[in-house]
Structures are given as C-alpha cells and as structure tokens.
Amino acid sequence: MNYKIYNILPEYGTNTILLWDEVSKEAALIDPGKSSSNLLKEIENLKLNVKCIINTHGHADHIGGNSYFKNNLNCPIMIHSADQDMLIDSKKNLSAFMGQDIVSPQADVILKEGDKINLGESQLEVIHTPGHTAGGISLYGKKILISGDTLFQLSIGRTDFPGGSFETLEKSIKEKLFTLPDETIVIPGHGGFTSIDREKLENPFIGLASRI
Numbered sequence: 001m002n003y004k005i006y007n008i009l010p011e012y013g014t015n016t017i018l019l020w021d022e023v024s025k026e027a028a029l030i031d032p033g034k035s036s037s038n039l040l041k042e043i044e045n046l047k048l049n050v051k052c053i054i055n056t057h058g059h060a061d062h063i064g065g066n067s068y069f070k071n072n073l074n075c076p077i078m079i080h081s082a083d084q085d086m087l088i089d090s091k092k093n094l095s096a097f098m099g100q101d102i103v104s105p106q107a108d109v110i111l112k113e114g115d116k117i118n119l120g121e122s123q124l125e126v127i128h129t130p131g132h133t134a135g136g137i138s139l140y141g142k143k144i145l146i147s148g149d150t151l152f153q154l155s156i157g158r159t160d161f162p163g164g165s166f167e168t169l170e171k172s173i174k175e176k177l178f179t180l181p182d183e184t185i186v187i188p189g190h191g192g193f194t195s196i197d198r199e200k201l202e203n204p205f206i207g208l209a210s211r212i
Contacts, residue, residue: 001122001142004042005187009033012061013190017146020048024120029073030054030139030146031189032065040072051119052109055079056148056189057136058086059161060095066104076108078117080128082135082163084110094161111137127176131169132157138177145186145196151177153186153194156205173199173206 006016012033020027027048032039043050050073055063058079066077066087079087086093087104095102113128117139124141129150136157139146149157151173159166177186182197199206 001119001144003144003187006036006039006042008036008039009061009064014061015187015189015191016065017187018043018046018048019119019124019141019144019146020046021120021122025049026051026119026122028052028054028117028119028124029069029075031056031062031148032069033061034064035068036065040069043073050075052117053077054111054117054124054139055083055087055104056138056146056150057133058083058093059133059149060090060093060098060100060102062148062189063087063093063104064095064102070105077105078109078111079107080126080135080137081110081112082130083133084135086133086135092162129169129172129176130163131159131165131167131172133161134163136172140180140184143181143184145177145180145184147177147186147188149189151186151194151199151203152188152190153192154199154203155191156203157189170206178206 014033017030090096115126117124132149184196
C-alpha cells in the first residue's frame with residue numbers, strides 16, 4: 001500500500017492522507033481538512049480511483065473538505081456512527097466556536113469496529129478508538145496505522161472536548177493499538193510519523209502498565 005500525507009490545512013496542522021493500492025490504484029482519502037484543487041490534481045496525476053472519503057472523527061479540521069472532494073470524486077463519506085451527527089452540526093464539530101460554520105454532507109456509510117474497507121488487493125480494518133471523540137476510529141492495514149487524533153508522536157489526542165475522556169482514550173491505546181505489531185508505522189492526525197514500539201516505550205501520557 002502506498003500513501004502520501006498532505007498539509008492542506010496548515011493553521012491546524014491536520015494530516016490529510018491519501019492511501020492507495022499499488023496495483024488497482026483504488027484509493028481512500030482520509031481526513032480532508034479543507035478543499036484543495038492541488039490535491040485534486042495530484043489524485044488525477046497519480047491516476048487514482050478514490051473509492052471513499054474516511055473521517056477518523058468528526059471535528060471540523062478533519063471534515064472541512066468533505067463536500068468539495070465528494071462532489072469532485074463522486075465517492076461516499078464514511079464515519080463511525082457515534083460521530084456522524086458532527087458532520088452536519090457546526091456546534092458539535094466545534095467550528096461554530098471558531099467563528100465558522102463548517103458542515104459536511106451526511107455520511108453515506110456508517111462504520112463500526114471490525115469493518116473492512118477494500119482497496120483492490122489491499123484492506124483497511126476499522127478499529128474503534130474512542131476517547132478524543134466518542135466515535136473516533138483508527139485504520140490498520142499492512143502494518144500501517146492511521147491513528148487520527150487518538151495517538152500522536154509521543155503524545156495523545158485532547159480529551160477536554162465534548163465526548164472526550166482520558167480514561168477511555170488510554171484504554172483504546174493500550175488495549176487496541178498497543179496490541180498491534182511493534183513495527184507498525186503510525187501516521188497520526190497531526191504531527192510526524194512514529195511507531196507502536198516507540199510509543200509503548202516512550203510515550204509519557206500512557207502508564208507504565210502498558211509497557212510491562
């Protein structure tokens with residue numbers, strides 16, 4: 001599986017991720033932070049067939065480009081059921097509190113734990129990782145983890161927003177993400193790459209019990 005990371009929303013540093021199967025050129029666009037004609041041209045230049053837009057959660061900086069890319073790529077929007085209302089409510093997705101009114105089309109596909117998203121011969125598994133939001137998800141495939149705002153490089157997602165819970169987030173990380181292979185590359189929703197092994201050993205926000 002190939003992937004490229006785009007910072008199309010630099011004011012928030014959101015990682016918008018394009019992930020595709022090398023043979024079929026079927027792709028997923030993950031967390032488009034806002035509209036971007038440059039990214040659309042990149043998709044065309046790579047000759048990719050984007051099969052879906054996936055939101056790891058419903059905050060505005062991860063859904064702001066949904067409408068633009070759905071209209072231009074004619075593909076469904078996918079999100080976990082617990083965050084689906086955030087797409088169409090600027091208060092729930094927090095954009096209203098930033099003086100904006102960011103909304104998305106409604107979800108076409110509601111995701112749940114264990115769902116499989118096929119991209120040609122490649123596959124992404126949906127892992128429900130609540131804590132940052134109630135419907136936060138991570139996506140795992142071929143030792144690559146898209147962790148959204150659950151796990152960052154030596155950090156974790158905020159838990160002080162509505163629907164957030166540190167205890168829930170810690171449980172998601174320990175019981176679902178830290179059980180993945182140590183060599184798994186982690187691509188977070190913000191910031192640089194990391195690995196499961198590094199986070200198990202060095203992340204200061206996760207208790208020692210996760211490393212024993």
